Amino acid sequence: MEYITFRTAMGWVGILASEKGLMAASLxxxxxKQARLELGEGMEQAVCSPRRFADLSTRFKAYFSGERVEFxxxxxxxxxxxxxxxxxxxxxxxxxxxxxSYLWIAERIGxxxxxxxxxxxxxxxxxxxxxxxxxxVASNGGLGGFSGGLQVKRRLLEMENAAVIARA
Numbered sequence: 813m814e815y816i817t818f819r820t821a822m823g824w825v826g827i828l829a830s831e832k833g834l835m836a837a838s839l840x841x842x843x844x845k846q847a848r849l850e851l852g853e854g855m856e857q858a859v860c861s862p863r864r865f866a867d868l869s870t871r872f873k874a875y876f877s878g879e880r881v882e883f884x885x886x887x888x889x890x891x892x893x894x895x896x897x898x899x900x901x902x903x904x905x906x907x908x909x910x911x912x913s914y915l916w917i918a919e920r921i922g923x924x925x926x927x928x929x930x931x932x933x934x935x936x937x938x939x940x941x942x943x944x945x946x947x948x949v950a951s952n953g954g955l956g957g958f959s960g961g962l963q964v965k966r967r968l969l970e971m972e973n974a975a976v977i978a979r980a
Contacts, residue, residue: 813854814861817844818869820876826851827865827872828858833886834868836938839960840876852938875941878971880908883942891938899933906947909972913951927951935959947972 813835817826823840826847838850848855862869868885875881889897898921905920906912914927914934923929934945935957946968950956958965 813858814864815848815851815855815858816860816862816865816869817847818865818873819844820873821878822876823847825869825872825876827868828852828854829864830854830888830890832888832890834939834942835888835891837940837942839940839964872941878974880972882908885942887939887942893933895929896933896936899930900937900939900943900945903934903937903943903945903948906944908944911947911949911969914948914956915951917948931957941968 813828813830815826815828817824819825820840823842824838824844824847825840826836826838827834828836828851835854836851838847841847841850851858868883871881871883889900892900899917902917902920914930915924917930918924918926921930930948934948937943937945937959940946940960946958946960946965948956955962955965
């Protein structure tokens with residue numbers, strides 16, 4: 813296990829990975845310690861590895877500065893249930909600046925009656941931003957939920973929308 817913490821325009825971010833791929837990412841926090849704590853139990857045996865994450869940390873810094881950034885990185889979903897894995901992989905299909913509903917994900921995974929369960933799975937997403945659950949909203953246009961808080965979700969969506977509008 814390897815990790816890194818680094819400062820972005822919005823605060824400290826932490827990333828944790830196994831040899832298979834990324835396992836956890838924190839939202840920006842006010843201290844490095846808070847970002848590290850958010851990475852969870854895997855941190856106990858993790859080693860700091862700035863070189864492994866050099867490109868990813870550069871992309872995160874650009875993202876939190878308001879630039880359009882993609883995160884096609886390999887992810888390790890070994891801690892996910894099969895349903896969570898389906899939901900999280902489907903959420904990764906939502907492009908920067910777009911929004912989809914919980915129902916949209918439920919339909920894509922072949923479970924149209926599972927919109928609420930989709931929301932619960934997204935609430936356990938350990939790879940915030942990389943698995944862009946902040947881009948998933950309620951069918952009625954409401955924000956729905958977000959483990960990072962609705963203010964953060966709104967801010968991320970506004971930031972992405974501004975970047976898309978600026979490029980148009």
